Structures are given as structure tokens and as C-alpha cells.
Amino acid sequence: MEEGLRLGAGPAGKGDGAPWLSSPSSRPRSPGKVNTHGQLWSVWKFMPRSLPTLNSSLDLKSNLQHLQILWYLFLMHLCLELSRHTEREREAETQAEREAGSMHREPDVGFDPGSPGSRPEPKVLNRRCVEAAVMTGLALKCHINKKSLFDRKHYFYADLPAGYQITQQRLPIAVNGSLEYSVCVGKKRSQVITRTARIKQIQLEQDSGKSLHDELRSQTLIDLNRAGVGLLEVVLEPDMSCGEEAATAVRELQLILQALGTSQANMAEGQLRVDANISVHHPGEPLGVRTEVKNLNSARFLARAIDSEIERQINELENGREILNETRSFDCKLGCTIPMRDKEGKQDYRFMPEPNLPPLLLYDTASLPPGADPQQVINIDRIREQLPELPSETREQLVQQYGMLPEHSFTILNEVGLLEFFQNVIKETRAEPKKVTSWILNNFLGFLKQQNLAVNESPVTPSALAELLNLLDRKAISSSAAKQVFEELWRSKGKTPSQIVSEKQLELMQDGEALNQVCLAVMEEHPQVVLAMKRGNPRAINKLIGLVRKATLSRADPTVIKEILEKKLSS
Amino acid sequence: MLGRTLREVSAALKQGQITPTELCQKCLSLIKKTKFLNAYITVSEEVALKQAEESEKRYKKGHSLGDLDGIPIAVKDNFSTSGIETTCASNMLKGYVPPYNATVVQKLLDQGAVLMGKTNLDEFAMGSGSTDGVFGPVKNPWSYSKQYKEKTKHKAHGENEDSNWLITGGSSGGSAAAVATFTCFAALGSDTGGSTRNPAAHCGVVGFKPSYGLVSRHGLIPLVNSMDVPGILTRCVDDAAIVLGMLAGHDPKDSTTVQDPVKPFTLPSLTDVSKLCIGIPKEYLTPELSSEVQSLWSKAANLFESEGAKVIEVSLPHTSYSIVCYHVLCTSEVASNMARFDGLEYGHRCDIDVSTEAMYAATRREGFNDVVRGRILSGNFFLLKENYENYFIKAQKVRRLIANDFVNVFNSGVDVLLTPTTLREAVPYQEFIKEDNRTRSAQDDIFTQAVNMAGLPAVSPVALSNQGLPVGLQFIGRAFHDQQLLTVAKWFEKQVQFPVTQLQELMDDCSSVFEIEKLASVSLKQ
Incomplete structure (x- = not known):
């Protein structure tokens, strides 16, 4: 990333005519390309941004004994990227489709700066995304809605080129499932306990772009490569109570997704992203005010972020302060969560139905319209039959x-x-x-x-x-x-x-006679040990075995040596 | 040659009476002569000549692509055209060059059509006069016509003729004027609440709004996604049918288009209308309707009746709620659709860079006119959590009732509805701007927007008023019965040429091109 920022900002400099820095009312800005770690970023703009400030009042020294008196629960939103492929996968897929003669897949529309008049279909409502959502829903024991709807969620943010995100707020594709995961407990962690996190819903969405904050220069780089790409969001109910549980649950989900082939679900690459909503409350009381923690790019950080956020909230409450309903991000260097300045204040997302996407209709074998083109409809039962081993x-x-x-x-x-x-x-x-x-x-x-x-x-x-x-x-x-x-x-x-x-001549001596000879020689060389053994010292024989093994360069089987020695001593 | 219809000139091209390049050059020179009308925002001269040249090569080899090969067309400046500036008549998109073609544009180009340029409109198609674009208003060519001048001569009040020009109606006023002045043989408009039919009526051309879902919206910069339809403007109904045949059909990039394949078709010539049932919605007889339009409307109804058709009065009971309902739904979608214009990725960006939010605010302040900003504000108000139920949801329910009104009427045996397109003929600009855009839109869309809410096809052919100005009458058909609708419109178009009623003087293409050319040159000399 360091390299990316340097490359992106360096040669451009403000106003030197770099395409993505063009002045107002000139031709449309085309993306600059920045190559970092072999990954090509399309960088659209540089915006000034104030430096994030750290909340220095955070007290991280309190210990975990507070946890005895409070319960804490949280729910998670797991975002799963659907349509982004590596070049190789994409090639393989198009190749496979060419061979199959299928005309169904949309041409890849490349990356989308939200051009006026462009449409969401190719990226959100393509067959692959919908099938992946249904498969995931089935694997997570969800009820699949045969009719689901799309909505627009509005907010202004630099990495959201359309000014709204297409999501499924009213009627998502799958609801009411569960994710079973097992945690190891006990002293040796050998006891396996199965836990269940309820799944509220699974929804299809559009991904946003990615912001890269260059704090050195107080500016933000926007990468729109994934903007508009299909995303599967899994919303869990607040059923988990510590970082480790969350990490384990996420790991289980990763395994399921990998088994389904819906995603590589690599967290570090952003293919699986987790936002944790965390609140604490006393037993018997309603859930407390929750905060949302973002930027969790590994299971380990997820666990750490949750535990530190729980600790922070308990601390705040115990010191008579309030928990704000806010978005925080996890700083892995500091090991704690810090408020994100970008999304302050309560937003009214002004939801409305997405007029460009008609309701998404799915069928099962019973409801399948006769004569329907199998390429045009999705049959839930067929997907269920084809589910791989979980x-x-x-x-x-x-x-x-x-x-x-x-x-x-x-x-x-x-x-x-x-x-x-x-x-x-x-x-x-x-x-x-x-x-x-x-x-x-x-x-x-x-x-x-x-x-x-x-x-x-x-x-x-x-x-x-x-x-x-x-x-x-x-x-x-x-x-x-x-x-x-x-x-x-x-x-x-x-x-x-x-x-x-x-x-290395490590094979065991298979020659019984040769081993016999070695044993004899050892016994002769160490009469005291033989004597001790005859007097009944049980450890003496081990010493002899050791000596014999040493003499054979560890190539003799100790059990065989023991047999020979015992035989010789008793004779 | 320019005065001919698309079908005629297509035949002339095939017979070699004229080459695509000659045709293109004639149109280009006429565009220059009529520049004062402000019909075009961008004239794509180089592209057009190149396309004409390629078309000519095809004709020489005998490999013509079909009826549209070599035919000059124009496209409203809210359709994306690859490599050609697409502005929506807004500061926000000045200089914006789309990276792709709208599906309808691509289809026309694939058929060999020659793109003359991008036509003027109200900013982001929000308006009914083609007066509220950043490039200035479009002038109605009929302001300069022989017919109008003869009729208005006797009441000249000594006013300067030049300031007394008429508006074209809108928002596709540029496209309507372009077709009316023979600078192209067909033009694309867009129709959200009447934006194709209204200017067609005022400019004396055929304006056709296809059924929602028949023609792809991919690449049409949206106003109201659930109502927008690409519109077709031509000089006769047959031409509209030809263009529709080329454009209609499923587009994988627009999932609101119908899956069923659509084939190009030729309209039959009706000889017998006795099996036809024409409905006259009584709610459309409003007090604001000018007596002239009302009398033409009833004459048209009488014409059908006298030829044996069944003409009955019908009721669309929710008509009076329509315009308010349209306002809520329209502004809500506008607020959402305009959110993408934030100055980051393309288009206008202000110089302010203290923060991203300040940049957004200033960019949008500078980029949008008052009309667009006003609609964004009201739309966002309707979508607020506390208002959503009371406004948006209610409006959606009313929309359903309005759509059901049409369904009920058509289920009762009515084939086609006959209504006026506008309240009156085109008014002078000075008079038009006395009222604000919102008031004007509410008045002017009165007969047209309900059709958009119901997704029906509608066509507006014309007759000539006593003022010497065109008056549009609108036929509304059942959803996806576009062909039937156009067949009826074609019959009507043919009938009004006969001096049976007062509808005596249908615009004569060939003589008026002469008139306009002469008058245009006079104007330019002044």
C-alpha cells in the first residue's frame, strides 16, 4: 500500500494534468492506474481528508474480571464478495462457457464509475450471484424466499459512485437460518461444544469501492474496481459472546463457503469482510447501545477487536459514560477500536424500491412454470440436490x-x-x-x-x-x-x-543373530548393570536397552532388544 | 428530397436517386441554416459524414443493411453516445463523453443510420417547454411557418416578430424541431410524463411512446426509471413503426425489457374501422382545455363514428389524482437518480476542496439548475423515513389505481382511447415563462403522464388548428399492443388529409421545407 500511495500521489501532484486530477468541467476523468504488490488499482481521485484523531481517553488497562458481571452480545454482518474473480478464474470460466456454448453470462463490464444511464444488472443480478446466494442460504438452513426485492439505500460517500447502494432491505433472498460452530473448551481444550448462531437474513447487495487513506498527504485514494460488484451479506443475530466465538463462527462460515465454491472467502483479500456490532448489557436487561466495528481483515483481528471493544464499553459504562451508536474501526497496531470520523451522525438512508431491478423470482420443482427455459430460471430444489458435502x-x-x-x-x-x-x-x-x-x-x-x-x-x-x-x-x-x-x-x-x-543407514537390524551378538557384547562390557538387573532393579534393563541401541546406532527395535536381553538374563 | 418520409427516402437511397453522403450533406446544411432554432446541442458532422460514407460503400456493393441504412437521425442529448458529448443540457455534464452507446443508439447505428447530432432539451429532461436547458430554449419552427404567419398577420400588435416565437414543448423539443425542420428523418426522444408526445404535438410531428418494457433504457440517463421510455419522433406513423421495429426487444442490460422476441413489422392499412371501439375518457374534458383543441378532439371522434367505429364515453375515475401522484413518484426517483452526480468521477466539479462534503454541495449547487435542485429537494423529503409511508407508499398505491383504471376500460372492450395531447397549441416563449417550470409541467403533462404511470403505449399524430398551428391528438393503446395502436393512428393520419371536417390542412411536408428554408435564410440575414 505504501508503494501505491507513493506511486499514485507522486507523479500526479495536483494540477499537473494527470487524467484523474482534471479540472472541473473538462472531459470526464479517466482512472489512473497504480500497481501495488502485483495488484492493479484504478485510482480515481485525490480528496483532501483530515487526519483521524485518536481518542486518548481510552483506558485499556482494565482487566477482564469485569466480564463476570456483564453479558455481552453482538451480531455480525458478513459481507461476501461474489463476482470478483482473479484473472485466471475468469479466463477459465469464460473458456468453460465458450465450450459449453452458453451465451448466458454477461460480458464483463469492467469497472463502473457509475456512468449515467448505466445499469446494475450485469454485476448484481447475474445468475452466478443468485445461485451463490441460494446455495449459501441452503447450506445455512435458511428459508429461501421465492420472491425477493431490491432497494436503494442512499448516502453520499466518495467510494459509492451512484450515491446509493442497491440492497435487499424489505424482502431479502433468504431468512431464518442458523450457523453451527464448535468451540473447544476445557483445560486441554479437548472438549468440543457446539454452539448455534441464528442467521437473520442473507441479502444480495452491490459492493462499494475502496478508500485508501493516505494520512501522510491527508488525502484519500478511491479504488472503484469492486464498486457495483455483487455482494452477499449474511446478517447474524446477537448470539455470540466473545471474540473467540466470533472468530470460530467466521472460520466455520469460511469453510462452508469454500466447500460450496461460492467464494474463496479470503479475509485478507477482502473477499470476506466482517463488521461486528457489539453491545453489552446486564443479564435480564435489554441489549445495550451497539457500536459497529469495521476494517476487520482477519479472524484474529476480529477476535481481538471484539474483546477490546467489549472491554471498552464495560469501562465506559462503569465510569458513568454512555455508549454512542457509532462506527468504529479496529487499529491493529494499537489493539483497540477507534471512532471513524467519516460516518458521524445519524443517517436517514431514504430507502426506496430499486426501479431498475424487477422482483427476483425463484422456483422449486413444484412451482417451476412448464416449458421454462432452464437457463432463464433458478430451481431451488436442483441447487439443493447439487449441494456438496459440508x-x-x-x-x-x-x-x-x-x-x-x-x-x-x-x-x-x-x-x-x-x-x-x-x-x-x-x-x-x-x-x-x-x-x-x-x-x-x-x-x-x-x-x-x-x-x-x-x-x-x-x-x-x-x-x-x-x-x-x-x-x-x-x-x-x-x-x-x-x-x-x-x-x-x-x-x-x-x-x-x-x-x-x-x-543414513537408519533401517532396523533385521538380522537377529547380529543383534544377539551386540547384546552379548554389551552385557559383557557392563557386568554391574547386569548384576543390578539380576538383583531386581527394574530400571537396569532400560539402561541396557539404551546401550544396545547406542551400539546399533539406533537401528534396532527396542522391543526386540528387550526380548533378547530378558531371554539371556533368564537363561 | 428532405421533405420525404423515412420510408420514401429509404426507397430513394435503394434506387440510387440520392447517395447517403448527399443526403447527409443536405441535412447538415439545413442544420446550419436552422441553427437559430437551437434544436441541436452537438452536431456530429464528422461522425455523420464518415457514417454516410460507409453507408455509401455498402450501397455500392449492394450490401445495404436495411431500411435505416444511410438515413440521417438525431438523438436527444440524454442518451449516451460513445465518444460524443452527452450533456443532458446541464452544467453538470458539460463536457462529459460517455464510454458507451445506449442500446437504442447502438441498434440504430447497427442498422446503418447516420447520427447527425444530439438534440436540445430541458435540463435532465425536466420540463415541458424545452426552455430550461443550459444551452437556451428551442424555438418552434412553426413560429416561422407560412401557415402561422398568415393566420397571425391580421392581429400584429407591432410587436417584434423575433421575440414572439413559440416554444416547442418538451422536454424533447430539440428532437421534435429537428424532425419538423427536415434536418433528420427520425429522432429519439425520451418520454417520462409526455416529453415525446408534447413537443411532437406542438411541432406537428408524430410522437410515439412505446409500452414500458418494449424498448431498452440502457444508456438513457434516467429521469424516472419506472416511467422513462425512449420515444420516437417521425414525420408519419409508418416511419415510427419502422423505427420501433428496429429498437424493440429484450436487452440483457435492461431487465425491465420483455423477454419475448419482437420482429420488425409493417403496419397494415386499415380500410374498415367498424370493428373498432374508441373510448373517450370523460375526465379529460377539463375546463382548462382550449375550445380549439376540444373541437378538434370531438371532430376526430366524429370521424371515427362516421366511418362506422363504435365511439363511447368511458371513465378513468382516478385521473384527477394523477398529476400529484406523478409529482411525488417523479421527484423521489429524481432525488435518487441525481445522487450519482457528485463531481467525483465525471462531469462538473467545483474548485472548493476543504472537505468532500463541501465539494459535493458546491458542485451540485453549480451543476444543477433550480428545477433539478427543487425536484431533488422535494424527492428527498418524500423519501425521509417519517414521510415515506405518507407520500411515497400512498403515491404508489394511487399509481396502481390509475393503472387499473386503464385496465378496466380496456377490459370493457375499448381498443384505443382518444384524448388530446395538450391543452392548447404552442404558446409564445414570453407567455410560457410567466409561470414556473413546476406549474407548467403540472398543466402540460395533464393528458400524458397517466400513460407513463400505467406503462401504456401512446401516439400523438397531428392536425392543424385555426391558428395555423399543429394540435396533437393522442391515441392510447393496451400495453404491448403498440402495433394495433399505430395501425389506428395510421388510419387517422390518412383520414385527416381529406377535407371531411375542419381538419383540412395537414402539414404538407414538401411545401413547408421550402417555406422553412426560405424563412430561415431570411432570418439569418437579419
Whole structure:
């Protein structure tokens, strides 16, 4: 972003004829292009903006013991971007459609500065958006409204080119659903509790543009690339009571959306955005005044923002102050929420029906008009039939099929790509599923975390791990040797476990006679230990085992050594 | 050649009697001669000549694109035209060049039509006189016609003739004047409350408002989305049908257009109207209606009756609430539609940069005229949370009642309604501006706006008054029975040429082009 601001503001400078800085009543401004981190921004204007001020009265030192006496609840708005694709996806899609001979998709209209006379259809009311909304609604157990309506919500803001946002205020596409998510509790966090957040509604909307505030120069850059793009908003009821719950619920939703293929739901890229509405109140009393916290671009920040906002509100109330119904943003550097200056004051959004979009009609198999062109209508029942396996079902499957602990099934799903990795290893190994789970969760995941890598960045392939587990399974190597091989796999890409085993001579001594000889030699070298053992010291045998293993360079199976030693001592 | 109808000149092009370039040049020179009328905001001379040249090549190769190939047309300046300035006659959009063509413009160009330019209007099409645009008022060509001058000679009060010119009506006054002065063979207008039919009536041309949903609005800079329809202005009903055939049909970019495919059609010539039932809405007989228009209206009704049609009095009981209801719905949508003009992305921007809000306020103050700002203010008032139920919702309910009035009448067996288009013939500018825009719009839209609220098709062909000025009569049809409506209008158009009633002098195209050319040159010399 730094780069973007510099590039955008630098060469332009006010009044030097850059296209987006043109003076009044000249030709229409065309967007400037700014390239930051490989992302192309279309920058439309520079507006002066006063610096945001920090509320220095915020006291962040109070501790969480206050939470015992107050309840806090919040609801969230989750915004999900629908129509924005990466170039690659778009190409793939158009290619696929070309092959299918479908003429249905709108040509991509590029980015929309709200040109007079232009219309919202291509971006909001296209088939893909509506299907995605219905799928999401079904996955979240919502009632799908067969008729839904669009409304205009008016307000002036620099990143809202039309002066209004098209949304579904009166009759949204889906209502009354629920999102089940599980939190791990208990000392070892091994107890899984299922919670439910009610879903008030799911609505189709238009996205706004993006404001980039350049505080150094007191100006704002507007990026309109996503303006007018279809957006799915999920409104949850105030059913959650701490940051962690919210983060877990959002993570579950992400998984659902990814499973549905409706969105990558990447928070950092703004594909999934969360606004949290937070209020606190005493048990038995009505909900308190709520604040809305924006700019939450990761689950971690979401949890932190909510907890810090709860704390702030409690503090305010306890000090006799009032909570204002305001919009705040989370400052991740300060670790607290600060009021946003842009949206002060109560707004009357002057809602009215969107005259350009007729009511959105959906059908089920029973209500489908006879002879309807399947390309022109959306059949809810067909979408329901085609719903893929949802994360909760996948987890259930893991528990049933592999005897996995429920908490482990959560971990496997929560880590991007880990489920696929697990399944690939299972396919290629004879090792027991429990063993596989344990290796993946303890060793593999541990290494990834340590090196801060994603699953798909791992130098260890599923096949390599499967081969390693096979070696272990047929007792070709010891488990400590296996760990050594694993570490080696991490370091030296391209080598197979077998190669490493033979290079490092880590295979277990399969030759019983040779091991016998080593045991004898060790016993002869350490008569005191043998003596101690004969006197009944139970720890003495372990010492001998250790010595034998050392002598075999850890290539002998301790159980076999033990057997030999015991046999020799008793004879 | 210029006095011919679209159909005639199309035949002439096909037969090689004239080339598209010659035709284009003739029109361009006439545009220059009639510049004082202020019908055009932008004359796209270069584009037109280039298009004409391409059309000529097609004709030479024998690959003409059809009836519209090489035909000069004009487009109201609230339709987006790629690469050609589109101003809506407002400071707000002065210098704005759209990046795309409106669907209707694109369709015309695809048929080989030659775009002569963008025509004048009231700012953002808000008005009924074509007097409230930033480029000044449009003058009615009939002010300078032989017919009018002959009739008004005897009562000359020594006033300066030049200050006594008549308004064109509006808001598509530029398009109506352009067609009336033969500078093009068809023009696009827009019709929200009568903006195509009203100036057509005052300028003596055919003004046709298609059914809502038949023609795409994509690229038409909206006034009231739920009522706007691209209008067609031509010199005869047949020509309007040709243009409609080219424009009608579903547009994926406008989901309010009908899905059913529409094919181009030729209007049949009715010989027998005895099976026709013509309704005369009694509520349209208002005290404000001029006696002249009223007498022409009843003569027209008698004409149908004498030819065997059934003519009956019908009732549209909610008519009197219509104009108030229209006002609430119109201003509410205007307030919403105008919100995008904030000076950021395109169009006018003021010099103030203390804050974004201050910039918005000053930009909109400078960019919009009083009429537009007034409508924005009232619209926002109606949409406020505390007023929404009492105004907007009620107006929507009344709108439903008004639409049902029409449905009931048509269900009772009426095929077409016959009404006046306007209260009186065109008035002089000096008289028109005595009242403000709002009052004028309320008066002038009285017979036309209910049709927009009901989404019906309506056409206004003309007759000539005793004043020597055109008077429009309006036919209103059932929704999506546009073809039937035009067929009836065509029959009427043909009948009024006969000296059966007082409707004796229908405008004679060929002689008046001569007149206008002569008078125009006289004017220019002064």
C-alpha cells in the first residue's frame, strides 16, 4: 500500500494534468492506474481528508474480571464478495462457457464509475450471484424466499459512485437460518461444544469501492474496481459472546463457503469482510447501545477487536459514560477500536424500491412454470440436490471412518489444504489412520507452524509421508529413526524416505543373530548393570536397552532388544 | 428530397436517386441554416459524414443493411453516445463523453443510420417547454411557418416578430424541431410524463411512446426509471413503426425489457374501422382545455363514428389524482437518480476542496439548475423515513389505481382511447415563462403522464388548428399492443388529409421545407 500511495500521489501532484486530477468541467476523468504488490488499482481521485484523531481517553488497562458481571452480545454482518474473480478464474470460466456454448453470462463490464444511464444488472443480478446466494442460504438452513426485492439505500460517500447502494432491505433472498460452530473448551481444550448462531437474513447487495487513506498527504485514494460488484451479506443475530466465538463462527462460515465454491472467502483479500456490532448489557436487561466495528481483515483481528471493544464499553459504562451508536474501526497496531470520523451522525438512508431491478423470482420443482427455459430460471430444489458435502458432514465422516477424535477433525479441516493432504496420505499408506492422524497433527503441522508455512508450501509431499509411515508400519525403521527421516525430508527436497534411510543407514537390524551378538557384547562390557538387573532393579534393563541401541546406532527395535536381553538374563 | 418520409427516402437511397453522403450533406446544411432554432446541442458532422460514407460503400456493393441504412437521425442529448458529448443540457455534464452507446443508439447505428447530432432539451429532461436547458430554449419552427404567419398577420400588435416565437414543448423539443425542420428523418426522444408526445404535438410531428418494457433504457440517463421510455419522433406513423421495429426487444442490460422476441413489422392499412371501439375518457374534458383543441378532439371522434367505429364515453375515475401522484413518484426517483452526480468521477466539479462534503454541495449547487435542485429537494423529503409511508407508499398505491383504471376500460372492450395531447397549441416563449417550470409541467403533462404511470403505449399524430398551428391528438393503446395502436393512428393520419371536417390542412411536408428554408435564410440575414 505504501508503494501505491507513493506511486499514485507522486507523479500526479495536483494540477499537473494527470487524467484523474482534471479540472472541473473538462472531459470526464479517466482512472489512473497504480500497481501495488502485483495488484492493479484504478485510482480515481485525490480528496483532501483530515487526519483521524485518536481518542486518548481510552483506558485499556482494565482487566477482564469485569466480564463476570456483564453479558455481552453482538451480531455480525458478513459481507461476501461474489463476482470478483482473479484473472485466471475468469479466463477459465469464460473458456468453460465458450465450450459449453452458453451465451448466458454477461460480458464483463469492467469497472463502473457509475456512468449515467448505466445499469446494475450485469454485476448484481447475474445468475452466478443468485445461485451463490441460494446455495449459501441452503447450506445455512435458511428459508429461501421465492420472491425477493431490491432497494436503494442512499448516502453520499466518495467510494459509492451512484450515491446509493442497491440492497435487499424489505424482502431479502433468504431468512431464518442458523450457523453451527464448535468451540473447544476445557483445560486441554479437548472438549468440543457446539454452539448455534441464528442467521437473520442473507441479502444480495452491490459492493462499494475502496478508500485508501493516505494520512501522510491527508488525502484519500478511491479504488472503484469492486464498486457495483455483487455482494452477499449474511446478517447474524446477537448470539455470540466473545471474540473467540466470533472468530470460530467466521472460520466455520469460511469453510462452508469454500466447500460450496461460492467464494474463496479470503479475509485478507477482502473477499470476506466482517463488521461486528457489539453491545453489552446486564443479564435480564435489554441489549445495550451497539457500536459497529469495521476494517476487520482477519479472524484474529476480529477476535481481538471484539474483546477490546467489549472491554471498552464495560469501562465506559462503569465510569458513568454512555455508549454512542457509532462506527468504529479496529487499529491493529494499537489493539483497540477507534471512532471513524467519516460516518458521524445519524443517517436517514431514504430507502426506496430499486426501479431498475424487477422482483427476483425463484422456483422449486413444484412451482417451476412448464416449458421454462432452464437457463432463464433458478430451481431451488436442483441447487439443493447439487449441494456438496459440508464441513460438518466431512468432520463426522472423519470421526466415523478413521476413529478420529472430534477435536482432531476440527484441526484437520481448519487448516487450509490439510484435509486433502490427510486423505492423500491415507490413500497411499497401510499405516493405521490413527497413526496417520497423529503424525500429521503432531509432526507435520508442528513443522509447518514452526516455519510459518501453508500446507501447499510444505516440502514434504503426501506420498513421501505415506512412504515413511509404511516403513514405520512394517518395522523397517524405528519411530525415532522415522522422526529423523522426517526432518531430513524437510531439509532435502526431492529425496524419498527410502533413500534417506539407506543413506543414513537408519533401517532396523533385521538380522537377529547380529543383534544377539551386540547384546552379548554389551552385557559383557557392563557386568554391574547386569548384576543390578539380576538383583531386581527394574530400571537396569532400560539402561541396557539404551546401550544396545547406542551400539546399533539406533537401528534396532527396542522391543526386540528387550526380548533378547530378558531371554539371556533368564537363561 | 428532405421533405420525404423515412420510408420514401429509404426507397430513394435503394434506387440510387440520392447517395447517403448527399443526403447527409443536405441535412447538415439545413442544420446550419436552422441553427437559430437551437434544436441541436452537438452536431456530429464528422461522425455523420464518415457514417454516410460507409453507408455509401455498402450501397455500392449492394450490401445495404436495411431500411435505416444511410438515413440521417438525431438523438436527444440524454442518451449516451460513445465518444460524443452527452450533456443532458446541464452544467453538470458539460463536457462529459460517455464510454458507451445506449442500446437504442447502438441498434440504430447497427442498422446503418447516420447520427447527425444530439438534440436540445430541458435540463435532465425536466420540463415541458424545452426552455430550461443550459444551452437556451428551442424555438418552434412553426413560429416561422407560412401557415402561422398568415393566420397571425391580421392581429400584429407591432410587436417584434423575433421575440414572439413559440416554444416547442418538451422536454424533447430539440428532437421534435429537428424532425419538423427536415434536418433528420427520425429522432429519439425520451418520454417520462409526455416529453415525446408534447413537443411532437406542438411541432406537428408524430410522437410515439412505446409500452414500458418494449424498448431498452440502457444508456438513457434516467429521469424516472419506472416511467422513462425512449420515444420516437417521425414525420408519419409508418416511419415510427419502422423505427420501433428496429429498437424493440429484450436487452440483457435492461431487465425491465420483455423477454419475448419482437420482429420488425409493417403496419397494415386499415380500410374498415367498424370493428373498432374508441373510448373517450370523460375526465379529460377539463375546463382548462382550449375550445380549439376540444373541437378538434370531438371532430376526430366524429370521424371515427362516421366511418362506422363504435365511439363511447368511458371513465378513468382516478385521473384527477394523477398529476400529484406523478409529482411525488417523479421527484423521489429524481432525488435518487441525481445522487450519482457528485463531481467525483465525471462531469462538473467545483474548485472548493476543504472537505468532500463541501465539494459535493458546491458542485451540485453549480451543476444543477433550480428545477433539478427543487425536484431533488422535494424527492428527498418524500423519501425521509417519517414521510415515506405518507407520500411515497400512498403515491404508489394511487399509481396502481390509475393503472387499473386503464385496465378496466380496456377490459370493457375499448381498443384505443382518444384524448388530446395538450391543452392548447404552442404558446409564445414570453407567455410560457410567466409561470414556473413546476406549474407548467403540472398543466402540460395533464393528458400524458397517466400513460407513463400505467406503462401504456401512446401516439400523438397531428392536425392543424385555426391558428395555423399543429394540435396533437393522442391515441392510447393496451400495453404491448403498440402495433394495433399505430395501425389506428395510421388510419387517422390518412383520414385527416381529406377535407371531411375542419381538419383540412395537414402539414404538407414538401411545401413547408421550402417555406422553412426560405424563412430561415431570411432570418439569418437579419
